Each structure stands twice: as C-alpha cells, then as structure tokens.
Amino acid sequence: MKIIKADNYSELCRTAAKIIIEKVTHADKINLGLATGSTPIGLYCFLVDDHLRNHTSYHHVKTFNLDEYVGLHPVDRNSYHYYMREHLFHHLDLLPENIYLPNGISLDLDAECEQYESLIVNQGGIELQLLGLGRNGHIGFNEPGTSFQSKTHVVALDNSTRKANSRFFDSIEQVPQHAITMGMETIFSSKEILLLVSGEGKAGALQRLLEGEILEEFPASILKKHPNITVIADNAAIGSNVHRDGSTFLVACDPESRQ
C-alpha cells in the first residue's frame, strides 16, 4: 500500500487528478471506476478544468460507478446519476454509451445487480477504481459485515451512513434505505485502486485501515491485500497516525502536481 500525503484537500485532489489524467492520456482505451460522496468533488473539478484547458479527451474512456440509491430516478437531484452528470459527465467529452451506473429504479433489482456485475467483466474489468472511505470503513455502499466475496448487490444502508448522507437531502427520512453497490470482490478485482481520504472526520477510519486487522467488520481493511493500491490522504486525515505504522510508507506529493 502506497500512501501519498497531501498538505490539504486541494493538493489531494490535484494529485489524484494528475494520476488519472496520465492514465487517460496514455491509454488507447481505459475503464475507470468512479465514486460519489463529497471527497471526489474537488478531483472532478480538476479533471474538468484540465479538459477545458488541455483538451484531454475521454472519448476512449468507459466509466463504471460504484453505487446508486434504490428508488431514486436518474433525474432526482440526490441520485448518483445526477451527481455524476453535474460534477463530471456533462463537462467532458465522454460518449454517453460509455457511461455506466447501476439502475436504482429497476423493477428487478437482483437482475440489475447481476447484469451490472457481468457488464463490468464483459467490458474487460476496471483498470483504475476510485474510492472514498466511509467513517465506518465502508467502500462503495458495502457496510460493515459485508462479505469480502460479495459481488454487485442490494444493500440495506447503515443508519450512520444514512445520517452522514442526509446532508445532501432535506431530512434523514428522505435518504433511501437501500442502494445497489459493487461488491467487495468487484472492487477488489480492479487492477488498480486509488483511495482518497480527507478531513479530520476520517482520521479514525484511516487509522483503523492502516493499523487494524483485516476484518469484514471494517470493509476497507481488505484493501491492504490489494497488489496495486495508492491512498492519498490529507494532513487532517493523517494526523499523527501514519507514522506509527511501520508497514506503510509515506511519500510527499509530487511538487509538479501543485502547479
């Protein structure tokens, strides 16, 4: 596990953007796994900015989102379809047919999950999966206790997750009870993973990830076994934790990425 320390959120986002832009620029075709939540918003801003300034093209990119709420229509302002359109898709030259998210309003959710899983496999798998980290260790919407062998599935959201995400809704009652999420195995099968961790509120989760045991009770812990994972964390999230962890090493952000 490689850990890149960023001074602040902006530097974290710039560093992550640089990694993604390099991959996109050098690949003939590439499948990106994308995440929602607050953390990647700044990164998406950098990608859009780079696209406008440097004309980085996304014609050859396919995107696969981690998750979607059950019951929210793609045009609902709180759906992840809407979020992705607003923050990223709408601003890039991605081909609409190359954008994939789980369909949270499918009448047959189990079939939807199976199809989404097969779709990822049939499209050659995910090259680079972007992840945020939940305070309880969730990745995607895989809540504590989710099997490490799980594939795309419907999940009942943890109350703590609904509470955390209620900031985007008018009230917690409006936060859906269920979501479709890529499973733990789906995520782990990605060739490369980029985990973004920002803010003091994530310090506990980051510490547990770095120092704790690998347990299904803390889903993100399995990432320690991934052969190609980079964690980018800002100072606020790192606190003084990382220095106690002998199994990881810390590199400063590439100064070039600060420009």
Ligand SMILES: O=P(O)(O)OC[C@H]1O[C@](O)(CO)[C@@H](O)[C@@H]1O
């Ligand atoms: O970036 P945030 O908003 O802290 O969220 C962390 C994680 O929680 C989720 O938003 C799900 O609750 C994930 O999609 C995200 O990666």
